[in-house]
Amino acid sequence: MKSFLCLVGLIGLLTVSGVSYAQTTPASTPAADSTTLQSYVGTYTFNSGSPIQKFTVTTEKGELYGEADDFGKNRLVKQAGADTYKSTSSYGSIITFVRDAATRTITSLTLAAQGAELTAKKATP
Known part of the structure; x- marks a missing residue:
């Protein structure tokens, strides 16, 4: 008993x-997730002559969104790789954010779509 x-x-x-x-x-x-997502937010600019001039990353309701030029924003879905997301756009672009080795801040991104890979530098936070 x-x-x-x-x-x-x-x-x-x-x-x-x-x-x-x-x-x-x-x-x-959620606070930790929003802090992480906030590090991606900003405007990324591509080199002159690129088919895309800028890529804008924003957050809404705890989710990440990306917009190439003014073509409308699409949700970015987290992928298995570090700092890697897939766009819900019809292109299904893969966006990989690049961090500075010393500071670990996001400095640029690569956008892979339709067999091409473009690189953009982060212009604003």
Whole structure:
């Protein structure tokens, strides 16, 4: 009987801990995600003569969006690779953000679509 009560007490403790954990974890997760997404936000400019002049990255409701020139924005979906996203546009472009080795800040991006790869430098945060 004593061991049964100990087991019931342990289950109760685990349940209370689980509820407490479940209530605090989601509140802290979005802040970390928004901070990460915010590091990508900005305008990226391509070299002169490129078929795309600029690529603008924004966030809305915790999701990343990209817009090539003024063709309309599309959601960017996180891919398995580090700093890699796939556009929901009809081209299905793969955008890979490039970080400075020393500071770890985003400095540029590469956009791969239709067999071509273009590079753009981050112009504004």
